[in-house]
Amino acid sequence: MAAPEPTRKNTVLIVLAASALAGLWLLDFSSIQPNRIVPGISQNLFAAAGTALSVVLSIMLAALVLLGLWSRSRRLVAAVVIATAGLCLLPWLLVSVSLNQLTDDQPSARIGLGAAFWLLLFLLSLMLVECWQRVNLDVHWRLIAMAAVIGSWSWAYSSGQLEALGLLREYHSRSGQFHQALRQHLLLVGGAVGCSLVLGFALAVQILRRPRWQEPVLNVLSFFQTIPSLALFGLLIAPLSYLSNQWPWLQQFGIRGIGWAPAVLALIGYSLLPIVRNTWVALSEVSPGVVDAARGMGMSPAQVFIQVRLPLSLPVLLEGVRITTIQAIGLTAVAALIGAGGLGTFIFQGLGQAANELILLGALPTIGLALLADGFLTAAIQWLRQRHLSTSLTAQATAP
Amino acid sequence: MKLPSHWSASGWLVVLIMATLGMQYLERFFRWVAPGQRQVIYQRDDFLSLMLNHASLVGLASIVAITIGVGTGILVTRAWGRDFLPTVSLIASVGQTFPPVAVLALCVPLLGFGAGPVILSLILYGLLPIVRNTLAGIGDVEPAVIESARGMGMSGTQILWQVEIPLAFNVILAGIRTSVTINIATAAIGSTIGARTLGDPVIAGLINNNIAYTLQGAILIGLLAVTVDRLFEVVQSVSTRR
Secondary structure, eight states, X not given: OOOOOOOSXXXXXXXXXXXXHHHHHXXXXXXXXXXXXXXXXXXXXXXXXXXXXXXXXXXXXHHHHHHHHTOOHHHHHHHHHHHHHHHHHHHHHHHHHHHHHOOTTOTTOEEEEOHHHHHHHHHHHHHHHHXXXXXXXXXXXXXXXXXXXXXXXXXXXXXXXXXXXXXXXXXXXXXXHHHHHHXXXXXXXXXXXXXXXXXXXXXXXXXXHOHHHHHHHHHXXXXXXXXXXXXXXXXXXXXXXHHHXXXXXXXXXXXXXXXXXXHHHHHHHHHHHHHHHHHHHHHHHSOHHHHHHHHHTTOOHHHIIIIIXXXXXXXXXXXXXXXXXXXXXXXXXXXXXXXXXXXXXXXXXXXHHTOHHHXXXXXXXXXXXXXXXXXXXXXXXXXXXXXXXXXHHHHHHHOO | OXXXXXXXXXXXXXXXHHHHHHGGGOHHHHHHHSTTOSOOSOOSSOHHXXXXXXXXXXXXXXXXXXXXXXXXXXXXXXXXXXXXXXXXXXXXXXXXXXXXXXXHHHHHHHHOSSHHHHHHHHHHHHHHHHHHHHHHHHHTSOHHHHHHHHXXXXXXXXXXXXXXXXXXXXXXXXXXXXXXXXXXXXXXXXXXXXXXXXXXXXXHHHHHTOHHHHHHHHHHHHHHHHHHXXXXXXXXXXXXXX
């Protein structure tokens, strides 16, 4: 497909910036709650953060609309700068809300985040990515933009003025529990992904050797994937509690009907399919010519496996790990329902108490973990692919 | 040796119906599972109404998600909507990184408790695989095929309905299957925010420490998911054969 003619109008930027502008004027930016129980009073940005900052942000968004109307690649760089600045400004708007709205005699007052805040965060990030993709911005500049945003948020946080945010108030009142939940979450995900990596790798090697097993094994594993998480957790409780009643010493290791045991078992059940499938595909895609050449060089079968097959199939294998890890992070949140702990505990506690900020305290870090794992593993896969490409290119270049 | 897909699907369907209607008669089995419980059959609702409610929540959300998702996929692959293609495909792929339970939980601050936020989150999350597969399916249609259709004098609308959609159908269907499977699971968790679904007995069992309740809900949720998945298998095998 031929590249489209570069147009002077960037409709995406116009639509996103105009929606952000409309959201900024029409939706509530934040709410003030005198304490945890009383319902909050919502305000738009003008009322909450004062006119000056609101006008600055409005001008920035209007500039983005204009840049979209008459866009050229150099002007889109300006749009990248403005969107980055907008994202840097967001936490300071909250600081301004805190300074404007709260007085010293309300120590338990809290600020809630409104629809306009989330909309601005979402749309500004989209505009940033849209523009840097359009101008093909260098990776270093992208990293600098992200560092600027993270820096600005950390600076606003360290100013101490964000402490009144409901989210942070919930965090501070249970920071010990939070860190423990985070550790549990990571431990469950890490344990399940680690176990299924070992098991899945062994299974994939087995079905590679015995093609007859391939279909039944993949069928059973995809059957597991079909069963909803809550159902699988529920189905595991009865047999596990039966086992632990029969052999009470199992309880000493924490193996009971509820808790980490059914959670890890279910997580492994879900994780196996992506890992087995990707490992199997990756290993069977290594071309026989390469394996023959390695054997011809006098490598033993084990050497061929470790030095040739494994490195060549690593990117596809890691892709399986990426899918599994993201899935496991979400499923572990559900596992809080069966007493496995983790960040889901806050989600379901918050739902039980109708405490929105507590729900956020569980949900946002879960999403953050998933995005982090995705970003990190995607980067690792791309790095491996590029390295392969360059080594195979030099191999071709040096070949007689 | 593999059964034809429609046999396996009808088998699962029969088991699902029998389990839904007959669960209450299995009292002796559940007494053995949960000895010492005064009541071992979930009584607050009958299983049939929970099943129908669960299925209609997912069905309603899926119809909306299919309409919006396939619609969006078509719009951004037209010449005049193509500007939005990178943004929409970015949202669809990053959005799938979000855990479904987190999306469900985040709908509560927006809409409160009940069936409303559950339907919203099912629609939002269900959209992503459908959009993604619609884009992939239409994107995979060879440009040469479209060119020759145009050469035969077909209009843009005719090309869409008679060439692109039929060729992309299987990929779109696979997206819908993923979407519905995820939504059946998320709707079950929707019990925690006040929607009446098959998750109710599971949650009630967990709260009251009654394994029998949990098992009843879990069996029915699992059966529902597997049956719907097998039904999709039938539709897919019919449409591939054509």
